[in-house]
Amino acid sequence: MENRNSMNVSSTSPTMQSDWRESFLRTTLMLACAFGLVALISSYFSSELIYFVIYCVVYIIVVFITVLPVTYHVRAMTLIGLLIGLSISGLTETGLVGEARIFMLTAIAMASLLFSWRTGWYITIFAMVLYTIFGWLILGGLLTISNTTIDPGNLVLWITRALVLLLVAVLVVNAIRLTQTEFTKSEERSQSLLSDLQKERALQEDRIQERTELLDKRTNQLRAVADVGKSITSYRNLSELLQQTTRLINENFGYYHVGIFLLDERRQFAVLTAANSDGGKRMLERGHQLKIGETGIVGYVAESLKARIALDVGADAVFFNNPDLPATRSEMALPLVVGGQILGVLDVQSTEPNAFSEEDIATLQILAEQLAVAIQNANLFSDTEKALEASRLAYGEISREAWIKILRNRPNIGYIATTPGISEAKSDTVEPSIAKAIDTGDLILGNDGLTISVPIKIRGQSIGAIRLKKSDISEAWTQEETNLAVTLSDQLSSALESARLYQDSQKRAARESLVSDISARLSAVTQMDLIIRETVQELGETLGNASVTFQLLDPSNGHNPTEGRENGRGKAGA
Incomplete structure (x- = not known):
């Protein structure tokens, strides 16, 4: 672009001069055609x-060269030649008295312009030679002017x-x-300024x-x-989140290798957890890990919590020695930080x-x-989920123990619904299909196809079954x-569990x-003796058949009671 502008500037001056000369010549010829007709009549x-x-x-x-499409040089030389010819004609007619000098001066001026x-x-030199020859011929009598x-x-x-003609010429x-020199200099300065402006314009462009x-x-x-941030927020499984992130970064940014390192529990190594490239997958299979603060820019970033770029030139060239990623020429590592705590490092290659810059880091x-936020959310x-599962297991265990206790106290709770009404099952034996449904936890279909036994399960434990029989x-x-x-x-399972919980809450209340x-x-009560006696009495009445004993011991005398009290079913000692 700069060379093109220089060519345009350098060619502007001759072009402008040529345009001016052509315009001036055209105007001169048109005026010559107009005034020449008057002079011709005169x-x-x-x-x-x-x-x-x-x-x-x-x-x-003159009319022909004005009207006909001839070149500039033909017109100019013809005009100058005609002026010189008119000057010679004037010399032969009137000598130096008439229009000969005017035509010659005009020819000199036109030639210069x-x-x-x-x-x-x-x-001018030609005119002096011409006037010398005509002067010698006329004064020597060899040529006579026509106007006597x-x-x-x-x-x-x-x-x-x-000499006057020479001086004027x-x-x-x-x-x-x-005038031409000053015009040329001024034009050169203008063109130089224009050239600088065009160069500056090209630079700005x-x-x-x-x-x-x-x-x-x-x-x-x-x-x-x-796009990547929006996509990764939908993943809750950490492994799937990391693997999909490497794939999305590779697809959207076109990086050769994308790896995600997470810190181990001791925070001593950065462990490669996900990668998209073939070399990265081989590194995953080997359990690739880097010592924090010692190995590569990943270790540096994991320790300093600052992003870093490494290129294949200079001091950083030592980092590009991984045989699994031989095509790497640029690498950038970014810390994965949440709340001032580093979780890992995002490594792109x-x-x-020179593929990365400071702007890429930002x-x-x-x-x-x-x-980092997505990783924290996944964790x-x-x-x-683990806490919820533990709570479910704990609650399920509590629920199973409660039902085991209920079924132990009342082992055969059952009702039969028939056409006349509902009656309580009196037999201590359990129908085989019901027993099988309770043992297996599956729906049992009778051999006649008209009977089914459906287990009643709470937290995965079968506590009973329903037997349905058609006519x-x-x-x-x-x-x-x-x-x-x-x-x-x-x-029914939900209703029974709710009823049990309600009974438990009532007992707790x-x-x-x-x-x-x-x-x-x-x-x-303010007296110690009365407090002890009241406590024993209340506990005895509340617990029914239980024996309540209360004693106070003196540590200095060993375990021998110093005093004891008994009230009804309770006994107190001090």
Whole structure:
């Protein structure tokens, strides 16, 4: 672009001069056509026929070069040649008295303007030679001017007028030279300034282009960060989250290798947990890990909590010695930090040299922070699931123990629904199908196809079963009817568990009420003997058949009671 601008600037000056000269020549020829016609009519009455014919020929030639599509040089040289020819014609007609000098000065000026001031000097020298030859011919009598009324003059007059012509020609050519020189310098300065402006413009355009490309890159990166961040928030399983993250970063950013390191429990090693490349997967199989603070930029970042870029040149070139990732030329490691605590390191590698910059750190650090939050959420979700599962197991164990106790106290609780009504089962034996349903925990279909036994399960423990039997004339159980029976069994299980919980809460409330009542009665008594006696009496009445003994021992006398009291079913000692 800069070379092109320089060529344009260097060619501007000749082009402008050529355009000006062509415009000036065209205007001059048009004026010559207009005023030449007036001069031609005037010469018809004042000049001889031969000169009038010459003037007519000259005018026709001027009209032709004005109208016809001829080149600039042909027009300019023809015009100058015609002016010189008119000057020679004037010399032969009137000598130095008439228009000969005017035509010659005009030819000199035109040559300087239309070509260069050097051409004007050439025409001036030619004019001096021409006037010397004509002066010698006319004064020597070898040539006679056609207008006999004009005195040809003498040598002094010819020399004087020739010198005047030379002086005027010199002034005209020098003035044109100075004007052209100053114009050229001014134009060169203008073109130099224009060239500088064009160079600055090209530089600004390059900078704008670079800035635009950089902004486009940042925009695409931020869009990719947003897409990846939005995608990884939907994963709750840590392993799946990390593996999908490496895949998404590879697809959206095009990095050669993406690896995620997590710190071990002792926080001594950064362990590779997920990777997308083939080399990374081989490293995963080997259990690849790096010593924190000692090995590679991953170890550096894990210790310093600061992102770092390594290139394949300079001091960092030592890091690129992994045989599993031989194509790596640039590497960037980003800390995965949440609440000031580092969880791991995001490691990305590229096959291009100088692939990463400080701006890339600022952009990808956003993704690293989102990934760190997602990892923390996944860990919290896993911990919550484990705690919930532990609570379920503990509650299930409590529930099973409660039902075992209930069934131990009342081993055969059963009811039979028949057409007349509902009655309690009196037999101590259990129907074989019901027993099988309780033992297996599965729905049992009788051999006749009309009987099904559905287990009643609470927290995976079978506490009973329902036996449903159709009449002999009925059809066998359909899948829909069986599903309905299973649903009813589940509802019954929930209702029984709710009833047990309600009974437990009632018993707990009764115990708390009892403790509260005893505490209130004891708080009203101030003597120690009465407090002990009241305590023993209340506990004895509450516990029924239980024996209550209360003693106070003196440690200095061993375990021998110093005093004892007994009240009804209770005994107190001190």
